[in-house]
Amino acid sequence: PQKFTVPRFLAAKEKNQKITMLTAYDYLSAKILDDAGLDCLLVGDTLGMVVQGKSTTLPVTVDEMIYHGEMVCRAVQRALVIVDMPFMSFHISPAQALENAGRILKETGADAVKLEGGVNQAKTIEAIAAADIPVMAHLGLKPQSVRAIGSMGKIQRDEDQLIADALAAERAGAFGILLEMITAPIARKITETVTVPTIGIGSGSGCDGQVLVTPDMLGMNAEFHPRFLKKYANFAADMKTAVQAYASEVREGTFPDASHSHS
Ligand code: KIV
Numbered sequence: 001p002q003k004f005t006v007p008r009f010l011a012a013k014e015k016n017q018k019i020t021m022l023t024a025y026d027y028l029s030a031k032i033l034d035d036a037g038l039d040c041l042l043v044g045d046t047l048g049m050v051v052q053g054k055s056t057t058l059p060v061t062v063d064e065m066i067y068h069g070e071m072v073c074r075a076v077q078r079a080l081v082i083v084d085m086p087f088m089s090f091h092i093s094p095a096q097a098l099e100n101a102g103r104i105l106k107e108t109g110a111d112a113v114k115l116e117g118g119v120n121q122a123k124t125i126e127a128i129a130a131a132d133i134p135v136m137a138h139l140g141l142k143p144q145s146v147r148a149i150g151s152m153g154k155i156q157r158d159e160d161q162l163i164a165d166a167l168a169a170e171r172a173g174a175f176g177i178l179l180e181m182i183t184a185p186i187a188r189k190i191t192e193t194v195t196v197p198t199i200g201i202g203s204g205s206g207c208d209g210q211v212l213v214t215p216d217m218l219g220m221n222a223e224f225h226p227r228f229l230k231k232y233a234n235f236a237a238d239m240k241t242a243v244q245a246y247a248s249e250v251r252e253g254t255f256p257d258a259s260h261s262h263s
């Protein structure tokens with residue numbers, strides 16, 4: 001399969017081809033997602049929640065991103081792999097950010113990194129891009145800002161500020177812009193304003209591509225159903241049914257049977 005490179009990512013916008021992205025955290029899942037033909041896999045710092053069971057993304061470390069990023073990259077042949085820069089891995093200085101972005105690329109084999117910010121991180125985006133490390137900016141709901149904004153419900157939705165952030169990110173050299181939980185009209189306007197592709201989550205159909213958190217869209221968390229999420233499967237229920245069938249067959253002595261035994 002022909003690798004989905006950063007130049008192909010950029011060309012998709014010109015050709016009006018929607019870009020497909022989902023999150024990935026481990027080898028077997030990444031292999032299935034890549035085989036399914038997705039353009040991009042995001043090793044998101046959502047792993048703090050959906051893998052580690054924490055309540056925010058704040059505790060996730062660079063070493064943990066590298067651990068998961070490396071497993072994902074080992075499985076992938078075609079997709080563009082983007083790894084999140086976790087909280088406090090890029091905030092101290094552009095030099096600190098560049099060092100961590102370089103570590104992530106070198107130690108995982110990923111294609112790109114992503115960080116939360118626009119105008120406030122323009123110098124950092126510039127430093128990373130100047131080293132030829134493709135970097136994506138993440139605007140709108142920025143989960144790493146949860147302590148400052150008070151709750152995840154308080155989303156940056158000021159149109160002028162969002163457009164200024166998107167333009168600053170593009171000017172600094174970002175190859176793409178992720179828009180989380182932005183109203184559909186503003187997301188469409190940003191998409192029409194910048195020349196690099198936008199990837200939306202909860203931001204309507206006007207973006208150049210879409211991303212969802214894989215365990216969420218597979219229905220692995222029965223209690224989580226926000227408006228923006230479409231569940232394409234019911235993995236939590238399916239897994240429970242399979243596990244219960246196994247347990248009852250073991251208890252009844254019907255598994256293993258002769259066909260699953262060596263004589
Ligand atoms: O960490 C993540 O999975 C993300 C997506 C929600 C876009 O940043």
Ligand code: NA
Pocket residue numbers: 044045046084
């Ligand atoms: Na993230």
